[in-house]
Amino acid sequence: MTTDASAPWLIVGLGNPGPEYAGNRHNVGFMVADLLAERVGGKFKRAQKAQAQVVEGRIGPPGPANRRVVLAKPMSYMNLSGGPVTALRDFYKVPTAHVVAVHDELDIDYGTLRLKLGGGDNGHNGLKSMTKAMGPDYHRLRFGIGRPPGRMQVADFVLKDFSSAERKELDYFVDRAADAVECLVTEGLERAQSAYNA
Secondary structure, eight states: OOOOTTSOEEEEEOOOOSGGGTTBGGGHHHHHHHHHHHHHTOOOEEOSSSSEEEEEEEESSSSTTOEEEEEEEESSOGGGTHHHHHHHHHHTTOOGGGEEEEEEETTSOTTOEEEEESOOOTTOHHHHHHHHHHOSOSEEEEEEOOOOSTTOOHHHHHTSBOOHHHHHHHHHHHHHHHHHHHHHHHHOHHHHHHHHOO
16 A cells, blocks of 8 residues: 655544543543644644644654654544544545554553554544544554453543553653654654564
């Protein structure tokens, strides 16, 4: 599948809108998107054509590796992310292979990162909605949050804030996730996987 190297990238941080969700494990995608926005020197503003907030900017060194990116946070709630993401993809003329979903992942240890292209949704409602809307052929950056302790329900676990022990390392892991996104966009999936997939 060839895509135009000059086509923009759409980096989607998945999460739920509203201050009550801001520190939740489920919102780690928003945290990574916020850091990337800071790095490109932009502030999120309401998108014209979609229920989302966006920042437009560039990632990478000057020259051929410099990439135009649209950073997005869907404002639709996690399980309806597909609509806003597809609207943004179409509006900015982004090939599906240039869409990156940054999301929490239960099945890998806290702070571990995994980059991949395509695949299933592993029960993640944000991915499920995106795949239903545009097919599975987009990139994912899976940010490990680990499994719930004891008998805690998954839904309760993902909608809780990171623990105080986890928060000590959270900034470092979010920073590393933002680095991984930049590497994917500027240097390609294989290079990013070898550098960041634990």
